[in-house]
Structure formats: structure tokens, C-alpha cells
Amino acid sequence: MEAEITLTVDGTAHRLTVDTRTTVLDALRERLGITSPKKGCDHGQCGACTVLADGRRVNSCLMLAVAFDGARITTADGLVEDGEPHPVQRSFVEHDAFQCGYCTPGQVVSAVGALDEMREGWPSAATDEGGGMDEEIRERMSGNLCRCGAYANIVPAIAEVVQ
Numbered sequence: 001m002e003a004e005i006t007l008t009v010d011g012t013a014h015r016l017t018v019d020t021r022t023t024v025l026d027a028l029r030e031r032l033g034i035t036s037p038k039k040g041c042d043h044g045q046c047g048a049c050t051v052l053a054d055g056r057r058v059n060s061c062l063m064l065a066v067a068f069d070g071a072r073i074t075t076a077d078g079l080v081e082d083g084e085p086h087p088v089q090r091s092f093v094e095h096d097a098f099q100c101g102y103c104t105p106g107q108v109v110s111a112v113g114a115l116d117e118m119r120e121g122w123p124s125a126a127t128d129e130g131g132g133m134d135e136e137i138r139e140r141m142s143g144n145l146c147r148c149g150a151y152a153n154i155v156p157a158i159a160e161v162v163q
């Protein structure tokens with residue numbers, strides 16, 4: 001079964017016909033050629049596919065595109081404004097917060113979503129337990145895995161943007 005949907009990705013509206021079983025990730029990568037969201041596990045475990053959907057971070061590999069008809073999707077590409085990287089992207093570079101880079105687009109998008117959640121005061125387990133900022137960031141970024149183990153630089157990269 002197919003459905004016609006509209007996805008607005010990084011500010012550009014795309015009208016497309018998709019199989020109703022198509023995920024947002026496959027719609028982005030295979031139908032629209034937007035490859036910054038990565039397919040790591042395809043099972044909601046690694047976070048490499050993270051995008052913002054109407055401002056909230058989601059694992060796009062778990063989401064059916066038909067459920068996001070009309071949504072605004074933001075990828076790592078869409079964080080760049082007027083050729084300038086987002087402060088989180090700049091901080092990742094300055095802190096050398098990656099090695100192979102495969103997980104980085106998802107890490108960066110997730111960090112932007114996490115920072116918005118923190119500004120809005122969404123509670124996390126780390127907050128409840130009185131943990132410091134680094135612990136807060138680790139908790140909020142726990143859905144994004146880095147097989148290279150760049151966490152030691154990812155956490156301070158995000159912490160710098162919080163301040």
C-alpha cells in the first residue's frame with residue numbers, strides 16, 4: 001500500500017509517494033538522497049539516524065514516514081545556517097569530538113535536541129539524582145553510541161555549548 005506525503009526537510013518541502021512501510025530514514029536516504037542521517041543498526045539502538053521531527057529528536061529508523069506527513073525534519077545538514085556551522089557542530093570540531101565520524105551527524109542532532117530539552121527543563125534521571133552537568137549530558141546522550149569511543153571529547157563539546 002502506498003501513500004502520498006509531504007516531508008519538509010531542512011526547510012525544503014518534498015512531496016513523495018511512499019510504501020506505507022517506509023521509514024523516515026529510508027525516505028530521507030533512498031528517496032531524497034539526504035545521507036547525513038546514517039543507518040547504523042536500523043533497530044533503534046545506536047542513534048546514528050537521529051533527526052529532529054518538529055523539534056524533537058527521534059530515531060528515524062523506527063519511524064514510519066506516513067506518520068510524519070507534514071512534519072518538519074531537521075538533519076545535521078539543516079543545522080548549518082548561512083554557511084555557518086551550528087554552535088554544537090563548531091564545538092565538536094574544536095573538541096575533536098569524533099574519530100571515524102559515522103555517528104557524528106546523529107550525535108550533533110541529538111545534542112541540539114538535548115540542549116533544547118534542558119532549556120525547557122525536561123527532567124532526566126541524572127537531574128533527579130543530583131548529578132553534575134557531565135552526568136546530565138551523558139544521560140541525555142545515552143541513546144547515541146560511538147564505536148570509536150569518542151565520548152571523552154563529546155561530553156565537553158556539548159558542555160561548552162550549555163554554558
Ligand code: FES
Nearest residue numbers: 040041042047061
Ligand atoms: Fe536508527 Fe541505529 S540506525 S538507531
